[in-house]
Amino acid sequence: MITKAYESVTTAKCQQWLDWHDFAGISTEGRLSRLCDCVLQSEAKELVYGLILPHKTISLGSGSDHQDKVLRELALYEKTEGNQ
Numbered sequence: 001m002i003t004k005a006y007e008s009v010t011t012a013k014c015q016q017w018l019d020w021h022d023f024a025g026i027s028t029e030g031r032l033s034r035l036c037d038c039v040l041q042s043e044a045k046e047l048v049y050g051l052i053l054p055h056k057t058i059s060l061g062s063g064s065d066h067q068d069k070v071l072r073e074l075a076l077y078e079k080t081e082g083n084q
Helices: 028-044 064-075
Strands: 004-007 014-019 048-053 056-061
Touching: 014 028, 028 048, 028 064, 048 064, 056 064
Parallel strands: 014 048
Antiparallel strands: 004 014, 048 056
């Protein structure tokens, strides 16, 4: 899993961005699969995470509602020319 992690001095929780572009050279389906896995791992570790896709960003958050929002965005992602 490739992520960008940042830790604030004032909080104990680690923040990470799950970035589409970190998986260059992998098929669209492969990227989506890996990002879904990253979401599940991040939530299991109680991390604060956000998602960066080619044309959309979901801000940092955590919890089941945030996980549902991010997974829904990945599930509805449509491959269009130029997204890779």
